[in-house]
Amino acid sequence: RRCILIGAPVDSGKRRTGCLMGPDAYRTAGLAEALSDLGHVVEDLGNLTPAEHGPEPDGTHLHQPNRTIGWTNRLIRAAEQAMPRGLPIFLGGDHALALGSVAGVANHAARMGRPQFVLWLDAHSDYHTPETSTSGNLHGTPLGYVTGRSGFAGFPVITNPVKQENICIIGLRSVDRPEREALQQTKIRFHDMRQIDETGIARPLAAFLDTVAAANGMLHVSLDVDFLDPSIAPAVGTTVPGGATIREGHLVMEMICDSGLMTSLDLVELNPFLDERGRTAQLMVDLAASALGRRVFDRPTQSYS
Ligand code: DIR
Ligand code: MN
Numbered sequence: 001r002r003c004i005l006i007g008a009p010v011d012s013g014k015r016r017t018g019c020l021m022g023p024d025a026y027r028t029a030g031l032a033e034a035l036s037d038l039g040h041v042v043e044d045l046g047n048l049t050p051a052e053h054g055p056e057p058d059g060t061h062l063h064q065p066n067r068t069i070g071w072t073n074r075l076i077r078a079a080e081q082a083m084p085r086g087l088p089i090f091l092g093g094d095h096a097l098a099l100g101s102v103a104g105v106a107n108h109a110a111r112m113g114r115p116q117f118v119l120w121l122d123a124h125s126d127y128h129t130p131e132t133s134t135s136g137n138l139h140g141t142p143l144g145y146v147t148g149r150s151g152f153a154g155f156p157v158i159t160n161p162v163k164q165e166n167i168c169i170i171g172l173r174s175v176d177r178p179e180r181e182a183l184q185q186t187k188i189r190f191h192d193m194r195q196i197d198e199t200g201i202a203r204p205l206a207a208f209l210d211t212v213a214a215a216n217g218m219l220h221v222s223l224d225v226d227f228l229d230p231s232i233a234p235a236v237g238t239t240v241p242g243g244a245t246i247r248e249g250h251l252v253m254e255m256i257c258d259s260g261l262m263t264s265l266d267l268v269e270l271n272p273f274l275d276e277r278g279r280t281a282q283l284m285v286d287l288a289a290s291a292l293g294r295r296v297f298d299r300p301t302q303s304y305s
């Protein structure tokens with residue numbers, strides 16, 4: 001496949017800075033080499049900059065909304081342009097980049113007449129709107145935005161909302177009350193860590209992948225570093241104990257690869273300033289490699305139903 005690396009050093013989605021170094025940390029950790037070793041053609045578009053945007057307003061609880069709007073405009077365009085040519089991998093940057101990456105890939109799917117699905121691997125549900133967010137950090141809002149929730153004044157209008165039933169969130173262990181109340185009213189599939197403990201991670205994932213395949217859907221995977229346990233992935237500003245293990249992470253990625261369904265990928269929230277000798281960057285690169293074909297032995301995924 002043709003993998004298109006899109007550096008998106010978005011750092012406006014929350015107050016703690018450092019995610020702007022993410023794209024170069026993935027490059028240093030050898031992402032392009034890992035993918036070309038697997039037989040893929042790799043094209044690196046370098047780092048994007050936000051589209052032109054207004055100065056930040058006073059008197060709002062939101063952190064840098066206008067810069068995030070600039071990024072969203074730029075990333076929608078980048079996603080729309082990359083999708084017809086290959087598999088874009090958005091190198092974050094914080095999770096606010098997914099306002100643009102997901103909106104853009106959904107526009108492309110609509111053009112192709114195919115449904116867009118989203119797998120959200122995260123400790124958090126990121127289902128806020130700017131109005132429900134108490135932190136004012138817009139990295140907590142991308143799933144609210146792409147599903148077409150209201151309250152995103154000034155952001156590009158969502159023309160192709162992702163259907164709630166086409167979204168699966170895995171890894172939850174920090175959900176704010178307004179998010180929980182809103183999520184429970186939706187058809188979004190969400191799986192918290194307790195469920196992973198009880199059933200294993202393969203079962204809910206396999207069920208979702210079956211749905212994507214049956215619908216001939218396009219699949220966007222958004223991998224937040226904090227999906228993983230902080231003991232193995234410390235380089236993120238919003239660590240939450242009790243996350244996925246290295247093997248759970250790889251199993252998810254290997255099953256995604258076996259399904260052949262993934263059409264775009266975000267690697268987000270890596271803050272290299274908080275890393276320990278690049279180990280989190282390296283793990284994220286290894287997980288991306290698993291999603292794109294690296295494995296110990298070939299064998300088909302078993303059935304989990
Ligand atoms: C929290 C943290 N729910 C907020 N969100 C995220 O600020 O809205 N942390 N995405 O990684
Ligand atoms: Mn997130």
Ligand code: MN
Pocket residue numbers: 122123124224226227238
């Ligand atoms: Mn998170």
Ligand code: MN
Pocket residue numbers: 095124139140224238269
């Ligand atoms: Mn986050």
